[in-house]
Amino acid sequence: MSDGAVLDRHAPYETTLHRDETAIAGMWLFLASETLLFGGLFLVCLVYSQTRADGWAEGVRHTNLAIGAVNTLVLITSSAIYTMAVEAGRRGDNRRVMRFGLGAAVLGLAFLVLKGVEWGQEFSENLFPGPHFALHGPNARAAELFYSFYFLATFLHGMHMVVGIGLILWIGRKAHQGAFSAAWSTPVDVVGLYWSFVDLVWMLLFPLLYLIGRA
Amino acid sequence: MSASYLWQDGTLRSWLLTRDHKRIALLYLGSITAFFALGGIGAALIRLQLLEPAGTILSDATYNRVFTMHGVVMVWLFLVPSIPVTLGNFLVPLMLGARDLAFPRLNLVSWYLFVASGLLVLYGLFRGGLETGWTFYTPLSSDYSEGRVLPVVLGIFLNGFSSIATGVNFIVSIHQLRAPGMTWYRLPLMLWALYATSIIFVLATPVLGITLLLLAFERLFRVGVFDPTLGGDPLLFQQMFWFYSHPAVYIMILPGMGVVSEIVSTFCRKPVFGYRFVAWSSVSIAAIGFIVWGHHMFVAGESLYSAIVFSMFSFFVSVPSAIKVFNWLGTMHGGSIRLDAPMLYALGFIGLFTVGGLTGLFLASLAADVHLTQTYFVVAHFHYIMVGGMVSAYFGGLHYWWPKITGRMYPEIWGRLAAALIFFGFNLTFFPQFILGFEGMPRRYATYPAQFQVLNVLSSAGAGILAVAYVMPLVYFTWSLFRGARAPDNPWGATGLEWRTSSPPPVENFAETPVVTTDAYDYGDMDARTGVADAGGRHHV
Numbered sequence: 001m002s003d004g005a006v007l008d009r010h011a012p013y014e015t016t017l018h019r020d021e022t023a024i025a026g027m028w029l030f031l032a033s034e035t036l037l038f039g040g041l042f043l044v045c046l047v048y049s050q051t052r053a054d055g056w057a058e059g060v061r062h063t064n065l066a067i068g069a070v071n072t073l074v075l076i077t078s079s080a081i082y083t084m085a086v087e088a089g090r091r092g093d094n095r096r097v098m099r100f101g102l103g104a105a106v107l108g109l110a111f112l113v114l115k116g117v118e119w120g121q122e123f124s125e126n127l128f129p130g131p132h133f134a135l136h137g138p139n140a141r142a143a144e145l146f147y148s149f150y151f152l153a154t155f156l157h158g159m160h161m162v163v164g165i166g167l168i169l170w171i172g173r174k175a176h177q178g179a180f181s182a183a184w185s186t187p188v189d190v191v192g193l194y195w196s197f198v199d200l201v202w203m204l205l206f207p208l209l210y211l212i213g214r215a
Numbered sequence: 216m217s218a219s220y221l222w223q224d225g226t227l228r229s230w231l232l233t234r235d236h237k238r239i240a241l242l243y244l245g246s247i248t249a250f251f252a253l254g255g256i257g258a259a260l261i262r263l264q265l266l267e268p269a270g271t272i273l274s275d276a277t278y279n280r281v282f283t284m285h286g287v288v289m290v291w292l293f294l295v296p297s298i299p300v301t302l303g304n305f306l307v308p309l310m311l312g313a314r315d316l317a318f319p320r321l322n323l324v325s326w327y328l329f330v331a332s333g334l335l336v337l338y339g340l341f342r343g344g345l346e347t348g349w350t351f352y353t354p355l356s357s358d359y360s361e362g363r364v365l366p367v368v369l370g371i372f373l374n375g376f377s378s379i380a381t382g383v384n385f386i387v388s389i390h391q392l393r394a395p396g397m398t399w400y401r402l403p404l405m406l407w408a409l410y411a412t413s414i415i416f417v418l419a420t421p422v423l424g425i426t427l428l429l430l431a432f433e434r435l436f437r438v439g440v441f442d443p444t445l446g447g448d449p450l451l452f453q454q455m456f457w458f459y460s461h462p463a464v465y466i467m468i469l470p471g472m473g474v475v476s477e478i479v480s481t482f483c484r485k486p487v488f489g490y491r492f493v494a495w496s497s498v499s500i501a502a503i504g505f506i507v508w509g510h511h512m513f514v515a516g517e518s519l520y521s522a523i524v525f526s527m528f529s530f531f532v533s534v535p536s537a538i539k540v541f542n543w544l545g546t547m548h549g550g551s552i553r554l555d556a557p558m559l560y561a562l563g564f565i566g567l568f569t570v571g572g573l574t575g576l577f578l579a580s581l582a583a584d585v586h587l588t589q590t591y592f593v594v595a596h597f598h599y600i601m602v603g604g605m606v607s608a609y610f611g612g613l614h615y616w617w618p619k620i621t622g623r624m625y626p627e628i629w630g631r632l633a634a635a636l637i638f639f640g641f642n643l644t645f646f647p648q649f650i651l652g653f654e655g656m657p658r659r660y661a662t663y664p665a666q667f668q669v670l671n672v673l674s675s676a677g678a679g680i681l682a683v684a685y686v687m688p689l690v691y692f693t694w695s696l697f698r699g700a701r702a703p704d705n706p707w708g709a710t711g712l713e714w715r716t717s718s719p720p721p722v723e724n725f726a727e728t729p730v731v732t733t734d735a736y737d738y739g740d741m742d743a744r745t746g747v748a749d750a751g752g753r754h755h756v
Contacts, residue, residue: 012308012315012392022317022391029383033417040425040455044440052446129438129445141446148438148445152429 020186027190031197038201041153045208048145055142057213058135059150062127062143067118068210071111072202078107079199082168086192089175089185097175097188101168104195108165115158122147150209157205160198167191219622219719234319235722240305241620242326243296248689250292250333255685257285262644262678268665278661279346280362286349287340287367291374292333294601295463298470299381299416300329302612303409305620307385309713309720310403312394312729317387318380325380328373335370339363348659350460353441353452357433365434372427375420378466382416385409394712396731400494403711403735404487407494408473411501415462415469419505423459426452450515457508465504467601468568469497471608472539475561478615479543481709482558483550486736489542496535503532513584522581529579536572540565555707556630560611563638567603571596574649589659592652595645603641610637610688617692618702622719625699629691636684643677710736 013019049056082104088096126134128151129144171191174180180188220237223229230238260281264273273281304322308315316322339345345362347355356364389402389410430452433439441452480487487493509517509525517525543565552558574596577583587593611634617625647670652658656667663671705714716725 012313012317012319012388018391022387025387025390026318026321026383029386029417030379033379033383033421035421036418037421037425040422040429043455044429044451047448047451048440051448055446130436141444145440145442145445145447148432148440148442148447151438152432152440156425156428 016184020184023186023190024193027193031193034197038156038204041149041156042204042208045149045153048142048149049208049213052142052145053213055139055144056146058139059143059146060210060213062125062135063150063210064118064121065210065214067114068206071114072206074107074111074114075199075202078104078111079196081107082192082195085171086185086188089180089188090182092180092182092185094175094178094180097180097185098172101172101175105165105168105172108161108168112158112161112165115154119151119154153205153209157198157201160201164191164195164198167194218721219717220722221622221719223722232323234315234323236304236308236316236319236322237620237720239322239326240301240303243300243304243329246326246330246333247293247296247301250288251685254285254289254293255682257281257288258678259682261285262675264661265663265671266675268663268668270661273661275661276346279659280344282659283345283348283362284340287336287371289601290349290463290467291371292329292336294467294605295374295378296329296381297467297605297609298474298612299385299409299412299466300325302474302609302616303381303385303412303470306405306616306713307388307409308392309619309716309724310406310711311388311392312397312712312725312731313388313392314723314725316384317391318384321380322384325377325384328377328380332370332372332374332377335366335373339366339370342366350456351427351430351452352456353430353433353449354443357430357439357441365431368427368431368434372424372431375424375427378416378420382413382420385413386417394729394731397712398731400491401731401734402494403473404476404490404493404497405470405473408469408476408497411497412466412469414498414501415466415504419459419462422455423463426455426459450512453512453515454508457511458505461508461511462501462504464597464600465500467605469500471564471568471605472497474608474612474615475543475564476539477709477711478557478561478611479546480736481615481707482553482555482561483547484708484738485546485550486734486738487542488545488548489538490735492538493542496538499535500532503528503535507532510579510584513581514588526579526581530576533572533576536568540569540572554631555614556625556627556634557611557615557707559631559634559638560607560614563634563641564604564607564611567599567607567638567641571599571604574599587652589657590652591648591656591658594658595648595652598645598648603645607637607641610634613688613692615707616713617695618706619713619718619720621696621699622702622717623695623699624702624706625688625695626691629687633684633687633691636680636687640677640680640682640684644674644681645677647671647674647677710738 011019013022081100085097085100085104088100122128126132127147129148133140133144133147135143168191171188174187220235230242233239260273261278264270264278264281270278304316340363343363345360345364345367347360347362347364351364351368356368389406393402429440433441439445439447441447441449443449476487476493507525507529509521510529513522513526574592578587578593578596614625614630617623651667651670651674654667656663702718704716704718706718707714712729712731715729
């Protein structure tokens with residue numbers, strides 16, 4: 001499978017390079033689609049943080065800033081480590097791809113565990129919207145609206161994390177089998193694009209859920 | 216050259232696990248035909264019910280569920296996928312001179328997602344159905360509906376990913392897999408139309424996805440961002456819904472325009488007049504389509520200023536639409552026109568789309584819309600676009616490419632008869648509805664005042680003709696599979712690359728990668744200038 005080789009006659013690509021460019025293009029386009037998916041969520045947030053500003057801020061003040069901040073660090077680090085896996089992939093260093101991949105996946109899992117702890121706290125404090133919602137007073141209904149958004153957004157982001165961790169583990173397994181070479185490491189790149197996107201979504205969610213309106 | 220894609224390996228397993236775009240197109244064709252029939256049964260029940268002012272066969276509650284079923288099935292399980300997933304899947308690689316779509320496995324995945332979504336929707340419909348209409352407006356859908364909102368909404372959510380997969384596949388294929396010499400301005404206009412459609416698939420569908428997910432959560436956990444008792448805004452749902460669903464209206468017409476461009480050119484033996492204008496008009500319809508959604512909400516409490524802006528943008532859409540219509544007419548002018556069945560459908564499309572488009576201007580005008588909104592005028596308007604336009608183009612395309620897809624000719628005389636009957640039945644069904652709406656008959660009611668009966672009976676009679684006319688192709692297409700004359704490689708004498716391979720095509724599409732040396736629709740001296748040359752390195756800028 002060297003660069004420039006003609007693939008079998010049923011594959012739609014002329015060369016491996018052609019195939020790899022096509023894969024990268026496909027992932028970018030998919031991420032454009034994902035941007036619009038989360039865009040809808042951000043629109044909801046934008047609207048209510050203006051029209052229901054007081055209650056929204058009340059909700060923001062009840063989120064756990066410590067865990068949110070630590071998780072942000074964990075995820076940035078995971079993303080950075082995975083970038084090193086991408087670099088290793090381009091050099092054809094399967095051992096490093098596996099190690100960095102594993103590191104990124106472990107940090108991803110740590111993020112999910114911390115998020116789970118945070119959710120657990122919030123459930124026990126009755127911050128999940130419903131008849132037993134913990135907050136009272138004039139802003140309670142809008143705070144409930146905030147928590148609806150909070151749980152939806154973190155759930156959707158969490159699902160993307162689960163998919164991403166699965167993909168990274170798959171990359172790790174392929175690297176373990178020695179699949180990548182300096183001529184071909186496209187899957188490492190493609191998963192890297194996705195993992196950076198998941199990271200980027202959190203970079204927007206963190207200020208929206210924990211910071212803006214807190215002061 | 217190896218065997219045709221149809222008979223290469225006849226096992227069921229080889230069909231269900233195929234990555235061949237041509238076979239996936241046929242899998243889709245079978246599925247959406249079933250859904251078209253189901254949606255058609257819904258339409259028949261609606262027209263039966265409205266034969267008499269007091270209704271005939273359905274209770275009010277059942278009527279609500281039936282029109283919802285009709286809308287949901289027709290929009291998402293038939294119209295949105297229709298041309299892209301069948302003709303598009305089959306033709307995009309052939310027209311590009313490629314061996315397959317860019318992501319063959321993703322293409323198969325999209326079909327399985329579609330089937331899964333269809334089954335979920337069917338589960339919801341047959342376990343009681345729902346009464347929300349195809350638009351699922353909150354708070355009816357979230358708080359008050361007693362129907363099976365959840366499975367249907369989750370089904371449509373899944374369906375969206377099927378659309379996105381198809382859109383990604385088409386866009387990347389058109390960028391990456393063009394044969395040597397196939398520059399952007401040599402692409403058949405069908406591909407420009409599908410490219411524009413794919414942009415909408417990729418960028419609008421996810422917004423529907425998140426909207427329906429929010430709705431599903433709201434229904435499931437009573438955790439709601441649209442819930443007015445929490446201070447949420449039900450109108451926000453409408454904004455987000457139409458941000459997808461207005462562009463989706465153009466998903467339900469752009470591919471049809473692509474088909475008509477191909478047919479008109481072939482049957483007039485002339486290049487499409489003003490190729491670049493027609494090409495870019497597809498892209499501009501898609502682009503403008505993203506900024507007109509507010510015209511669905513003129514009476515929903517939108518501010519006057521945004522209503523004016525949305526009204527203005529809606530008028531803008533008529534410019535690229537009119538460019539297409541006039542350029543098709545320009546193509547016909549001085550052409551040697553042959554009135555075979557595909558051309559009859561294309562002519563039907565042009566007429567009906569024009570009526571649908573012009574009545575759209577009435578609805579885009581603020582003052583007229585206040586009077587006409589929520590009446591049968593709207594129903595007639597969008598059926599002229601979606602059924603008169605899109606379904607005509609779909610049938611036209613099926614006839615046009617049937618010889619290529621199956622290797623058999625359909626019986627021409629029956630084809631023309633069905634085309635004429637569809638045109639007549641369609642107009643009889645829907646033209647009276649313009650008058651009904653103008654006179655004030657509201658949509659979505661199971662009963663109506665006696666003064667509207669004559670027009671309703673006419674409409675129902677038209678629907679009966681339409682039903683017969685839609686069944687006819689099903690019969691003679693099936694017949695042609697066994698008894699139809701063998702199709703030559705290029706029965707219409709057309710210019711596209713798809714006509715340069717055998718009918719039906721071999722598994723790998725072309726014996727040798729074609730090299731393109733002329734513009735699309737070059738009918739000058741076709742044979743001399745468009746031979747299949749040796750395969751060089753593929754061009755993919």
